[in-house]
Amino acid sequence: MPKGAVLRKFLFIIIPAAIAVSVIYAFSDSRSGYLNKNVTTGDVTVFFGTEISGGRAHLWSDKVSGVLYADTDKSIDNGFTKDVSSLRFTGKKANGLFETVVSLPKADDEVSETLPEAIKESGKKYYEMCSTCHAAAEPNRYAKHRWDGILKSMQQHGGISDSDLSVIRRYVILSITN
Amino acid sequence: MKNSISRRELLRMAAAASLFSAFPAGQAMADDTEQLINHATHFGPVMAHVKNGKLISTEPHPAIGADSAMMRSLADYVNSPNRIKAPCVRKSFLEGRKQTELRGVEEFVEVSWEMALDLAAEKLKEAKQNWGNESIFRTSFAGWSHAGAINRPNTLQGRFLGLFGGFTDTISDYSAGASSQLLPYVLGSMEVYSKQTSYEMIAANTKTIVLWGMDPLKSFRIDSAVPDFTKNKWYRRFKKLGIKYICVDPVYNDTARELGAEWISVRPGTDTAMILGMCYYLYTSGKYSKSFIDSCTVGFDMFLKYLLGKDDGVAKTPEWASKICGIPTNRIISLTETLRSDTTLIGTLYGPQRIEHGEQFHWSLITLASMLGNVGKPGSGINFGGGLLGISGKMPRRISQGRNPARTIIPASRMGEMLMNPGRTIDFNGMKITYPDVKLIYNMGANSMTHHQDINALLAGIRKVETMITHEIVWTPWAKHSDIVFPETTTFEKNDIGFSIVNNVTYLWAMKQVLKPMYEAKDDYWVLIQLAKRLGFEHKFTTGKTGMEWVKWSYEGTENKVPFEHFWNIGYIKLTQKPNDKQFIRFEDFVQNPKSNPLFTPSGKIEIHSEKISSYGYGDCAGHPTWYEPKEWLGGAMAKKHRFHLLSLHPKNRLHSQMDNLPLADEYKVNGREPVVIHPSDAKQLGISDGDTVEVFNDRGAIICGAVLSKRVMRNVVRVDEGAWYAPEKPGVPGTRCISGNPNVLTSDKPTSRLAQACSAHSCLVSLRKLTEKIKPNTAYENPVIVKSKL
Numbered sequence: 001m002p003k004g005a006v007l008r009k010f011l012f013i014i015i016p017a018a019i020a021v022s023v024i025y026a027f028s029d030s031r032s033g034y035l036n037k038n039v040t041t042g043d044v045t046v047f048f049g050t051e052i053s054g055g056r057a058h059l060w061s062d063k064v065s066g067v068l069y070a071d072t073d074k075s076i077d078n079g080f081t082k083d084v085s086s087l088r089f090t091g092k093k094a095n096g097l098f099e100t101v102v103s104l105p106k107a108d109d110e111v112s113e114t115l116p117e118a119i120k121e122s123g124k125k126y127y128e129m130c131s132t133c134h135a136a137a138e139p140n141r142y143a144k145h146r147w148d149g150i151l152k153s154m155q156q157h158g159g160i161s162d163s164d165l166s167v168i169r170r171y172v173i174l175s176i177t178n
Numbered sequence: 179m180k181n182s183i184s185r186r187e188l189l190r191m192a193a194a195a196s197l198f199s200a201f202p203a204g205q206a207m208a209d210d211t212e213q214l215i216n217h218a219t220h221f222g223p224v225m226a227h228v229k230n231g232k233l234i235s236t237e238p239h240p241a242i243g244a245d246s247a248m249m250r251s252l253a254d255y256v257n258s259p260n261r262i263k264a265p266c267v268r269k270s271f272l273e274g275r276k277q278t279e280l281r282g283v284e285e286f287v288e289v290s291w292e293m294a295l296d297l298a299a300e301k302l303k304e305a306k307q308n309w310g311n312e313s314i315f316r317t318s319f320a321g322w323s324h325a326g327a328i329n330r331p332n333t334l335q336g337r338f339l340g341l342f343g344g345f346t347d348t349i350s351d352y353s354a355g356a357s358s359q360l361l362p363y364v365l366g367s368m369e370v371y372s373k374q375t376s377y378e379m380i381a382a383n384t385k386t387i388v389l390w391g392m393d394p395l396k397s398f399r400i401d402s403a404v405p406d407f408t409k410n411k412w413y414r415r416f417k418k419l420g421i422k423y424i425c426v427d428p429v430y431n432d433t434a435r436e437l438g439a440e441w442i443s444v445r446p447g448t449d450t451a452m453i454l455g456m457c458y459y460l461y462t463s464g465k466y467s468k469s470f471i472d473s474c475t476v477g478f479d480m481f482l483k484y485l486l487g488k489d490d491g492v493a494k495t496p497e498w499a500s501k502i503c504g505i506p507t508n509r510i511i512s513l514t515e516t517l518r519s520d521t522t523l524i525g526t527l528y529g530p531q532r533i534e535h536g537e538q539f540h541w542s543l544i545t546l547a548s549m550l551g552n553v554g555k556p557g558s559g560i561n562f563g564g565g566l567l568g569i570s571g572k573m574p575r576r577i578s579q580g581r582n583p584a585r586t587i588i589p590a591s592r593m594g595e596m597l598m599n600p601g602r603t604i605d606f607n608g609m610k611i612t613y614p615d616v617k618l619i620y621n622m623g624a625n626s627m628t629h630h631q632d633i634n635a636l637l638a639g640i641r642k643v644e645t646m647i648t649h650e651i652v653w654t655p656w657a658k659h660s661d662i663v664f665p666e667t668t669t670f671e672k673n674d675i676g677f678s679i680v681n682n683v684t685y686l687w688a689m690k691q692v693l694k695p696m697y698e699a700k701d702d703y704w705v706l707i708q709l710a711k712r713l714g715f716e717h718k719f720t721t722g723k724t725g726m727e728w729v730k731w732s733y734e735g736t737e738n739k740v741p742f743e744h745f746w747n748i749g750y751i752k753l754t755q756k757p758n759d760k761q762f763i764r765f766e767d768f769v770q771n772p773k774s775n776p777l778f779t780p781s782g783k784i785e786i787h788s789e790k791i792s793s794y795g796y797g798d799c800a801g802h803p804t805w806y807e808p809k810e811w812l813g814g815a816m817a818k819k820h821r822f823h824l825l826s827l828h829p830k831n832r833l834h835s836q837m838d839n840l841p842l843a844d845e846y847k848v849n850g851r852e853p854v855v856i857h858p859s860d861a862k863q864l865g866i867s868d869g870d871t872v873e874v875f876n877d878r879g880a881i882i883c884g885a886v887l888s889k890r891v892m893r894n895v896v897r898v899d900e901g902a903w904y905a906p907e908k909p910g911v912p913g914t915r916c917i918s919g920n921p922n923v924l925t926s927d928k929p930t931s932r933l934a935q936a937c938s939a940h941s942c943l944v945s946l947r948k949l950t951e952k953i954k955p956n957t958a959y960e961n962p963v964i965v966k967s968k969l
Binding site for chain 1: 349
């Protein structure tokens with residue numbers, strides 16, 4: 001084989017491979033972590049605080065309600081879809097839920113390396129809105145179901161809108177570590 | 179005293195108000211003609227008469243059509259001879275000697291603002307550096323000293339100390355500490371502060387209201403916001419509509435008397451036993467609602483074992499209950515029959531739960547209401563707290579405290595115990611809490627020497643504290659026991675925004691500054707800015723806003739279409755109640771469909787038995803409503819030594835200790851001291867006559883009161899209202915008598931239980947004796963000696 005042909009063949013293989021590797025590297029490196037804002041793609045919205053890996057969120061659906069749970073214990077909603085039929089399922093199934101994978105469009109500023117970093121802004125909202133009459137309780141002080149009752153009753157006291165309450169609730173629940 | 183305003187007068191005042199409102203407050207301060215200025219307080223909204231920059235008098239605001247002696251005493255409040263005129267420092271403290279035993283004894287030195295601020299900043303830094311931020315404790319938790327949205331001392335202080343790195347804070351409160359910790363397990367919310375069935379629905383459906391330890395016409399004369407007296411009007415309207423009242427209380431209270439209630443005089447602290455007897459009757463007679471229990475509750479079987487005596491061999495029969503609570507068995511049964519009607523509403527506030535094992539009161543009442551099956555119906559069921567804070571819709575914004583990095587907390591009523599026992603670990607609501615070693619107490623907008631139980635123990639506790647900083651308007655007992663005292667402006671000396679609430683916001687009030695700060699007094703906000711400047715976080719504290727900019731920011735949070743300037747000019751805005759609010763029925767959704775509208779309890783239902791509470795294994799708070807014999811009650815062994823049960827109820831003509839020092843107090847004080855109300859038969863046995871000077875005492879201390887004889891208290895029960903300023907007979911001597919009659923010298927700081935660790939002030943036994951010897955006049959309202967200085 002002529003020398004030039006070998007070189008062309010080498011370049012033909014190596015250059016695309018190098019590009020592919022660098023793209024994959026860049027893509028995967030920047031796309032693992034936690035969403036720091038709600039991200040909508042097609043019919044699906046994935047909520048802030050959701051862990052993503054390789055640009056994809058692994059969620060669980062009952063194939064009926066449109067709610068996308070973080071796990072099969074339904075510990076927290078991590079997303080919602082208007083069209084369940086548009087979801088791609090992995091085949092995994094547990095507790096009546098089906099695993100689905102949602103690919104998210106690239107946006108580096110939507111991903112934080114750690115969960116505390118990802119929910120920092122919502123934390124500000126919590127401490128801003130929930131410490132006007134009394135001190136804001138640390139999230140670990142109460143269990144999740146207790147927080148639901150507290151937040152619901154405090155929504156009235158604090159005049160908190162539904163959308164703000166949703167952000168605050170998510171911050172509190174995601175912050176519970178024990 | 180004038181009790182009502184004529185329509186003509188109302189119109190005149192309204193016209194004058196609107197005329198004046200076009201003028202800026204600053205102009206009124208300089209004007210020698212009398213001006214009327216709009217303001218609002220915890221006692222109600224008022225029109226302030228100002229002349230030559232001085233507050234002459236106050237009148238109830240014409241918009242609300244209600245009156246009270248307190249609303250007309252606010253000029254006395256502002257012009258009180260007890261006003262703190264300049265920054266002061268306790269003499270020994272200023273000289274670098276702690277000598278904490280001299281607090282409340284020695285003189286103060288008047289110093290410049292610069293010096294007082296420098297010293298306070300230095301002491302804050304010292305505490306932080308030497309002992310950590312958790313060594314700083316704030317006493318201001320509730321916000322009862324200022325009705326505005328912006329200048330609330332507790333929030334300003336929380337914000338300031340949070341930015342400083344944190345502080346030891348309190349959780350829960352003195353008012354409803356037991357119930358607010360328990361009820362989330364049982365009903366999924368604190369309930370006592372939740373929105374309740376609307377007054378409109380009660381008016382349309384209820385035939386009988388049971389006032390269970392509740393005196394609404396007194397309690398609703400003040401408000402954590404600005405009272406508009408709607409609630410008081412409703413209770414009077416119910417009477418006109420023919421609704422019958424029953425008062426279950428050791429005291430035939432003011433509401434009961436005015437509304438002609440039937441009185442069922444229950445022995446103090448025994449309500450739970452009485453309720454259990456009623457539950458037993460319902461069950462054994464087959465008259466309980468099995469369908470409600472099955473569909474809306476969990477744990478009834480566990481409770482039933484206890485009720486029937488399967489566990490302890492004691493059936494909680496009406497006869498058993500009668501022996502404890504003192505109410506005849508047939509009356510317990512007939513009241514239960516009345517409650518079976520679905521037109522009977524059980525209303526209660528917080529007093530009956532401020533006892534040992536106070537958690538059991540609301541829990542047993544909910545169980546009774548569940549067995550009656552009346553929860554969630556329009557005219558019946560339970561009504562806890564009168565919907566004190568039930569709000570929906572847009573309120574004025576309030577300044578946030580932000581995050582407290584120190585995270586150390588103690589239950590609100592544990593201050594004395596904490597000070598005496600640093601390092602002690604206690605149970606609290608499923609957690610363990612370890613008391614910090616407090617070295618600095620920062621007090622704003624509170625007078626703990628009045629509302630805290632067992633004052634002698636508290637006095638011993640504060641002697642261990644290195645520094646006590648206080649912002650105060652007048653020389654309260656707490657201010658007198660402080661080291662650094664900053665003179666604070668009254669509400670009338672600053673601008674703010676207030677609001678009234680009844681299920682929703684009913685009024686927005688322009689709390690206009692009506693006079694310049696008196697003497698050298700400054701706003702809390704200003705003082706904290708000066709300290710923040712010295713400590714390096716001024717901008718974070720203010721975000722660049724002036725006080726008036728915060729007020730405007732607050733108003734904009736309401737999203738009202740009226741521009742701020744116009745609102746400020748007209749003085750107030752009345753808001754229309756939403757139709758939905760008028761039709762609201764507490765728990766209606768849940769009862770109609772418990773599966774779709776579950777409560778936020780672990781089971782989603784009313785938890786008559788709580789697995790969670792049971793799992794804590796507390797011997798003083800089991801998993802279901804239980805009668806625990808208190809240490810101090812009339813049926814116990816201690817009653818042989820101290821035969822009277824003391825009730826320290828909230829006063830009618832003050833807000834805790836606020837206004838105790840005013841001429842208004844002359845209307846009810848006896849020989850210048852707090853009254854002790856005694857049943858005439860008891861008084862006769864002790865040889866006490868109306869107006870006699872009486873010592874009330876127990877093992878914790880003694881107070882001097884003036885006797886008032888009345889059949890409106892039960893036999894063996896005495897009443898000394900909370901709020902009299904503490905005045906030691908021998909200042910500085912531990913255990914000395916209080917010659918002013920402050921009942922919290924006598925009350926116990928024992929907690930309700932390991933669950934809530936709440937205040938149990940109403941579990942208190944005392945003895946009485948008539949005094950014939952000469953007693954020192956009440957010194958509570960004397961200012962400390964103040965030495966002028968050039969510092």
